[in-house]
Amino acid sequence: MTEPETARLGARIRAYRNMRRMTVRGLAVEANASPSFISQLERGHSSASIGMLRRIATALGLTVADLFNEEDELGHRVLRRTARPELRTAPGTRKYLISQRPLQNLEVYAGELDPGTSTGDEPYAHGESQEILLVLRGRVTVWLGPTGSASPQVLGPGDSVEYRTSIPHRVANEGDEPAEVIWMISPPTPA
Known part of the structure; x- marks a missing residue:
């Protein structure tokens, strides 16, 4: 991943964590990671393996694909x-x-x-x-x-x-x- 992609992924993880009212420590515990790693990942200073991204996504109630989806920021979605x-x-x-x-x-x-x-x-x-x-x-x-x-x-x-x-x-x-x-x-x- 490029540096800008890593930064955007980290920002989305932080946004979902905040939406869930989870602390960095809480996400780290759920994902079996260290709080410092989660913090670095959210700031775009570190990348994660697919296995780690799966654990993070599961802890947030998401899929790995959701973590990479940048289209959810459109503001509205219609469901028939x-x-x-x-x-x-x-x-x-x-x-x-x-x-x-x-x-x-x-x-x-x-x-x-x-x-x-x-x-x-x-x-x-x-x-x-x-x-x-x-x-x-x-x-x-x-x-x-x-x-x-x-x-x-x-x-x-x-x-x-x-x-x-x-x-x-x-x-x-x-x-x-x-x-x-x-x-x-x-x-x-x-x-």
Whole structure:
């Protein structure tokens, strides 16, 4: 890589790290590198092997290709409903990624839950971010907290709940009609 390319790569790594609210030390721990190496890489004073770039990308919730993509700075990106990537979920539920990769400051999902379905039998947690669940249509019950001590909240259209992603949570549609929800997470949780 040329010196300007190395500098631009370092600047993108620093920008993604800052978007994730990670410290240099935090990224170094996650990528199994030294903080001084990460600092030198971000300032364009060092280059990294493909293996190291993979570890850094994984720690940031990105792909190696995302680290080299300079086109994400265009300012706007359109995603048609029919082109939304679908994530594998529990039977009777569908979850679609709305925020386009590489994820920057915000991670957004649209969800559909058929009557009698849920995000799973057990509450789950992921990362240490802020999450908002907004109900667009139908009614859902949200459990926040570990199994056995979770407090259920019934939400209808226009209702929302905000919580840390580190708190175990679960969403169920116990009604007779389909439910549609949006999850918004900031900063994006690691992959």
